[in-house]
Structures are given as structure tokens and as C-alpha cells.
Amino acid sequence: MRKHVIHAALAIGFGLAVIPQMASACSIVAPDDWGPADSRRAARVAVGTATAIIDGEVIRPFIHGKQNAIVRAARVLKGPRKVEFEVGERxxxxxxxxxxxxxxxxILTGGPAVYYLPDGGSEAVYEDELLGSYREVVWPYTRGTEP
Structure with missing residues (x-):
């Protein structure tokens, strides 16, 4: 009996230590029943809460512990009309x-000095629809050089 109590206590302790870390993970997994209405809602939230939305190019890379990235904005769709945005990592x-x-x-948050680019799923088609600007037409993705 005592052995079972010790095992239960260890299991509870392990769960209390691990679950908060798992809950704070950044990966976003859409439920099986995620549909277009959910995607549109997520896009509205992303666009609505963004501090700035830009079509940008990285001109100075982020180096952990040393420097934030600098992004040159070719087009500002929302936010301050700046040519360069400093983008960090919290x-x-x-x-x-x-x-x-x-x-x-x-789609940036934060600012006005340092902005951040949340690493999550994108509802690109719906975001573009809300903005009236389609990234694949006006600013297609370019990979850039490896660090």
C-alpha cells in the first residue's frame, strides 16, 4: 500500500512539473473540426491585434544575444509608416x-522600438482578403540566405 502511495505522489509531482511547461508550448494545433469560419476568425484577430503589418525584407539578421533583426518595409499595410523595423525575439x-x-x-506585435513576429499558424488567404492585398501577387516569399 505504501509503495502505491509513493508512486502516486511521484506521478503527481511529475505532472505538476511537466504540464505547465507543456501548456506554454508555442505549437498551435487546429482541432479536427476547425473550419473556414474558425480560420476567418483567427485572421480577424491576427490583423486586428497586429501593431504593424508589412511586406518586408530582412536586411540585418537576428543574432541571439547580440542583435535584433532589421527589416526594410517595401509596403506598410498597417501601423507606422516607417522604412525600417527592428524585430526581436522575446x-x-x-x-x-x-x-x-x-x-x-x-504581422508584427510590440513596438514602437522593437517589434516581434509571433511564430504561429497563419491564415494567409483570409488575412490577405481582409487587407485587400494578396501576398503571392505583390510580395511572394523569398527564402534568403542561411545563417
Whole structure:
């Protein structure tokens, strides 16, 4: 009996230590019943809560612990009309822009000094529809150079 109590206590302790870390993971998994209405809603939230939305190109890479990325905006769809945006990384939930020449539409948060690019799923078609600007036409993705 005592052995079972010890095993149960260890299992509970392990669960309390591991579950909060698992809950804070950044990966987003859509439920099986995720449909177009959910995707449209997610796009509205992303566009609505963004501080800036730009078609940008990385001109200075992010280097962990040393420097934030600098992105040149070819087009500003929302936010301050700036030519360059400094983009950092707060945690593993943000995307580090470490490829010079990488070009794509960026939905940024934070600012005004340092912006962040949340690393999550994108509802690109619906975001573009809301913005009235289609990234595949006006600013197709370019990979950039490896760090």
C-alpha cells in the first residue's frame, strides 16, 4: 500500500512539473473540426491585434544575444509608416529573422522600438482578403540566405 502511495505522489509531482511547461508550448494545433469560419476568425484577430503589418525584407539578421533583426518595409499595410523595423525575439514563441534577404508579409506585435513576429499558424488567404492585398501577387516569399 505504501509503495502505491509513493508512486502516486511521484506521478503527481511529475505532472505538476511537466504540464505547465507543456501548456506554454508555442505549437498551435487546429482541432479536427476547425473550419473556414474558425480560420476567418483567427485572421480577424491576427490583423486586428497586429501593431504593424508589412511586406518586408530582412536586411540585418537576428543574432541571439547580440542583435535584433532589421527589416526594410517595401509596403506598410498597417501601423507606422516607417522604412525600417527592428524585430526581436522575446521567447521561442517568436520567430527569429536570421536569414538576410528573406522576404514575406509580416504581422508584427510590440513596438514602437522593437517589434516581434509571433511564430504561429497563419491564415494567409483570409488575412490577405481582409487587407485587400494578396501576398503571392505583390510580395511572394523569398527564402534568403542561411545563417
Amino acid at each position: 521567447s521561442s514563441c517568436d520567430r527569429a529573422l536570421d536569414r538576410v534577404g528573406e522576404r514575406f508579409r509580416m
